Amino acid sequence: MPRTIRMFVQAVDAMNRFIGRCAMYLIFVMMAVLLYSSISKTFFNPSIWTLEVAQFLMVAYFLLGGAYSMQLDGHVRMDLLYSKWSPRTKGAVDAVTVLLLIFYLFWLLYGGISSTQYALQYNETSYSAWSPRMAPIKIIMCIGVAMMILQALATLCRDIAEARGAPLE
Secondary structure: OOHHHHHHHHHHHHHHHHHHHHHHOHHHHHHHHHHHHHHHHHHOOOOOOHHHHHHHHHHHHHHHHHHHHHHOOOOOOOOOOHHHOOHHHHHHHHHHHHHHHHHHHHHHHHHHHHHHHHHHHOOOEOOOOOOOEOHHHHHHHHHHHHHHHHHHHHHHHHHHHHHOOOOOO
């Protein structure tokens, strides 16, 4: 594989590793918010913002950590025939499935950008009592999907190299 492709794969891996490891800690922030919610409902006046903040944190955790999970090959895979295939066959099949994923992610990003533009243009808010602005979480959603696209492209490069019999690493 050309040097530029190797550098692209390394840069995407490094970026997603850093952001994914930072996003891991959002689960603890979400747990703290939910603990505060439980305590405030038991002993004080209940807060109206805690449930939605926890939901937003979970969305950020899920979307910003998705590319890192893909990098670690941590997604669920149903293995009926896959383990019996040669590395080259696995690489070819993985390349096809990653192409399908990239197609899906581009449509998801297209819809996310459209939704984000709407949220920014009309100052969209949630339909809850707290009524927070929706644009920040939609921007995070678009960033997470874009990171997944970059990681999928890096994975595609790896799979093509594997199918050619010359793995990148």
